[in-house]
Amino acid sequence: xxxxxxxxxxxxxxxxxxxxxxxxxxxxxxxxxxxxxxxxxxxxxxxxxxxxxxxxxxxxxxxxxxxxxxxxxxxxxxxxxxxxxxxxxxxxxxxxxxxxxxxxxxxxxxxxxxxxxxxxxxxxxxxxxxxxxxxxxxxxxxxxxxxxxxxxxxxxxxxxxxxxxxxxxxxxxxxxxxxxxxxxxxxxxxxxxxxxxxxxxxxxxxxxxxxxxxxxxxxxxxxxxxxxxxxxxxxxxxxxxxxxxxxxxxxxxxxxxxxxxxxxxxxxxxxxxxxxxxxxxxxxxxxxxxxxxxxxxxxxxxxxxxxxxxxxxxxxxxxxxxxxxxxxxxxxxxxxxxxxxxxxxxxxxxxxxxxxxxxxxxxxxxxxxxxxxxxxxxxxxxxxxxxxxxxxxxxxxxxxxxxxxxxxxxxxxxxxxxxxxxxxxxxxxxxxxxxxxxxxxxxxxxxxxxxxxxxxxxxxxxxxxxxxxxxxxxxxxxxxxxxxxxxxxxxxxxxxxxxxxxxxxxxx
Ligand SMILES: Nc1ncnc2c1ncn2[C@@H]1O[C@H](COP(=O)(O)OP(=O)(O)OP(=O)(O)O)[C@@H](O)[C@H]1O
Ligand SMILES: [Mg+2]
Numbered sequence: 001x002x003x004x005x006x007x008x009x010x011x012x013x014x015x016x017x018x019x020x021x022x023x024x025x026x027x028x029x030x031x032x033x034x035x036x037x038x039x040x041x042x043x044x045x046x047x048x049x050x051x052x053x054x055x056x057x058x059x060x061x062x063x064x065x066x067x068x069x070x071x072x073x074x075x076x077x078x079x080x081x082x083x084x085x086x087x088x089x090x091x092x093x094x095x096x097x098x099x100x101x102x103x104x105x106x107x108x109x110x111x112x113x114x115x116x117x118x119x120x121x122x123x124x125x126x127x128x129x130x131x132x133x134x135x136x137x138x139x140x141x142x143x144x145x146x147x148x149x150x151x152x153x154x155x156x157x158x159x160x161x162x163x164x165x166x167x168x169x170x171x172x173x174x175x176x177x178x179x180x181x182x183x184x185x186x187x188x189x190x191x192x193x194x195x196x197x198x199x200x201x202x203x204x205x206x207x208x209x210x211x212x213x214x215x216x217x218x219x220x221x222x223x224x225x226x227x228x229x230x231x232x233x234x235x236x237x238x239x240x241x242x243x244x245x246x247x248x249x250x251x252x253x254x255x256x257x258x259x260x261x262x263x264x265x266x267x268x269x270x271x272x273x274x275x276x277x278x279x280x281x282x283x284x285x286x287x288x289x290x291x292x293x294x295x296x297x298x299x300x301x302x303x304x305x306x307x308x309x310x311x312x313x314x315x316x317x318x319x320x321x322x323x324x325x326x327x328x329x330x331x332x333x334x335x336x337x338x339x340x341x342x343x344x345x346x347x348x349x350x351x352x353x354x355x356x357x358x359x360x361x362x363x364x365x366x367x368x369x370x371x372x373x374x375x376x377x378x379x380x381x382x383x384x385x386x387x388x389x390x391x392x393x394x395x396x397x398x399x400x401x402x403x404x405x406x407x408x409x410x411x412x413x414x415x416x417x418x419x420x421x422x423x424x425x426x427x428x429x430x431x432x433x434x435x436x437x438x439x440x441x442x443x444x445x446x447x448x449x450x451x452x453x454x455x456x457x458x459x460x461x462x463x464x465x466x467x468x469x470x471x472x473x474x475x476x477x478x479x480x481x482x483x484x485x486x487x488x489x490x491x492x493x494x495x496x497x498x499x500x501x502x503x504x505x506x507x508x
Contacts, residue, residue: 002112004351005105006343008119009094011070011175011201014039015337016101017344025341030104036336041066041096045083048507050100059238062230068203069093071175074128076488091490092498094135099507102141115142117347119339121176122148122374123196125424126436126466127488134490138498144350146463150180151191151371152342153308158189158366165303170321172284173309175201179288181295187367192295193397194374195287202311208276209240213255216266222259247273248313274316281316288324294397305329310336372397377458377466380421380430381408389428393458403459407473410452416443422468422484437484441470444479
């Protein structure tokens with residue numbers, strides 16, 4: 001039996017951790033000795049280079065570099081075409097990163113690593129979770145759980161602070177934002193509510209700064225970098241990110257770029273930077289307020305605020321949280337490592353056959369972790385016989401695992417089939433929700449009258465993966481059951497083929 005690890009598969013950086021002999025999670029360094037690995041892949045012919053070396057080349061070889069792929073997880077898109085003409089999907093790029101991490105861990109431990117818990121933003125929907133699980137499978141890992149990042153952070157944090165109370169996890173990473181309210185009651189950790197934005201992170205702060213610097217260059221009579229070639233844009237992105245980090249500790253900094261032989265020196269103060277990004281921070285603020293409201297709490301009832309994600313190093317974030325909560329915000333553990341540490345704890349527990357595995361792994365500090373759904377689940381219905389709308393069956397922030405049944409009715413006499421469209425989202429308007437899958441259910445009984453009750457049961461398993469069941473609402477007869485045929489994900493054959501290709505691929 002090989003080892004198990006916890007992996008934080010981030011938009012910009014990945015971290016992995018495993019329990020040490022003392023049962024405490026430790027970061028597993030990569031082969032270069034780094035505690036975090038940039039989520040960047042550089043293709044050189046048939047070889048995929050992952051990590052810092054790829055990140056360093058991003059500016060000089062942007063067309064052979066793939067970054068921020070997590071933003072595309074769950075999309076049926078092609079993010080890169082290899083020299084040999086092979087189209088790669090987001091889960092295949094993620095699999096390359098995971099393969100590199102797996103091999104680094106094997107090098108570190110000197111033994112096979114074949115099972116892992118991989119984390120995802122709580123706000124990831126079903127397609128994105130499935131794509132993440134698939135990426136692990138392609139990379140040759142058995143994915144024990146797809147775990148929510150804020151929950152992972154809370155597990156790692158909860159291990160050190162066993163006191164009861166309500167806390168808010170504010171996770172602003174490179175590409176996604178998650179805000180979660182949790183309650184710890186002694187040895188139980190319960191998610192009360194979660195919200196977030198899967199397209200909001202440090203990357204967007206970088207974009208604002210890039211635009212600003214570009215505008216300054218143009219104002220000074222220079223040529224626009226953003227209108228230029230990819231290599232220049234990548235260089236500007238690099239420099240903007242470095243400047244942003246500098247502004248977390250310094251009041252000002254400058255960015256130097258040479259465009260068409262002319263050197264440009266753009267000075268940026270923290271104040272200017274905060275002003276140009278205030279609307280981004282504002283989005284995190286309204287989501288944080290929303291989640292506290294959804295947990296039916298007031299800010300006075302939040303005992304502690306926990307900062308997770310590299311972007312919470314920006315002073316504007318700390319200020320915002322302190323002004324909302326009226327309390328100092330805490331950085332319990334290194335904020336870019338805490339998610340991987342929590343994943344490592346759960347991986348060890350999942351790997352144990354003992355019924356009280358989590359308690360054993362955590363020395364009794366935690367016996368149970370309860371999570372909630374981050375998306376409402378429903379079906380498309382015909383309301384009042386005329387309007388097509390979304391009918392929510394499982395409301396968001398329901399405790400996992402969960403199943404809810406709701407009764408509908410047949411539309412006409414002797415109806416013999418139902419086209420069931422399963423949706424994700426809150427709105428009744430179909431335009432604002434996602435149809436995540438559909439299936440034709442046959443009604444095995446003839447001659448049922450119009451308005452005959454039909455029960456649809458939607459359930460989420462512990463990984464928030466969705467199952468659908470349809471029964472006769474009167475007799476309880478089973479009419480059909482399916483796991484959603486996900487429009488956006490790979491099928492079994494595609495997955496196997498991708499796995500075979502990856503086994504043969506060289507990843508360094
Ligand atoms: N000192 C700093 N000041 C400002 N931003 C920082 C600092 N250090 C790191 N960051 C930013 O943090 C982000 C990376 O954070 P983290 O590693 O938590 O993200 P991630 O896990 O890759 O992303 P996600 O969780 O969104 O998938 C990057 O945008 C990076 O620029
Ligand atoms: Mg993260």
